Amino acid sequence: MVEDIMPANSIPGRLAHFSIGVAVVLACAGLASAADAAMDSKEQLVVVERATSDTTLDLGAKGDSVGDVLTFSNEIYDKTNKTKIGSDNGYCVRIVVGKAWECIWTLMLEKGQLTVEGPFLDAGDSMLAITGGSGAYTNARGDMLLHARDAKGSEYDFTYNIVR
16 A cells, blocks of 8 residues: 555655555546547548539639539439439538538438538548438437549439448
C-alpha cells in the first residue's frame, strides 16, 4: 500500500493517492468509450441513382453562378442497377462556380429514410455526411461516398457507410 511507503497526510502521499485516483478514472473512461464503440452497429448500403429529373434554377447571373439551385427527385436502384428499391429527393446550392455545390437530400427506401448533407463536386468523388434517418435507420450517422458512373452524370453510385 502507499501508506506503507509514505504517510497519507504527507504531500508525496497525497500526490500518490491523487495519481492513483486519476489513473482509475481515466481507465474507467477508456473502458466506457471502448464499450460504446463496440456496441455501434455498422452497415454498408450501396445503391444507384438514375439522375433523370435534375433541374437547375438559374437564380444569379446568367449561366452557372453562385446561388443557383439544383433540384431533383430520382429513382434509386440496387447496386446491380437492375431492381428499383426507392427514390430520393433534394436540392443543392451552387457555392463555387464550376467546382462545387452544397447539397441536402433524403433517400427513401421501404425500411426507412436516410438524410445526407455535404458537397457535390463537379469533378471527382464526393463525401457527404449522413445526418440522420428514420425507420430501420433511426439514429443513423456516418458518411456517403458519391461516385459518377459515367461522364454525363446520368447515374451515380451512392455508398452509405452507416453507423448506429
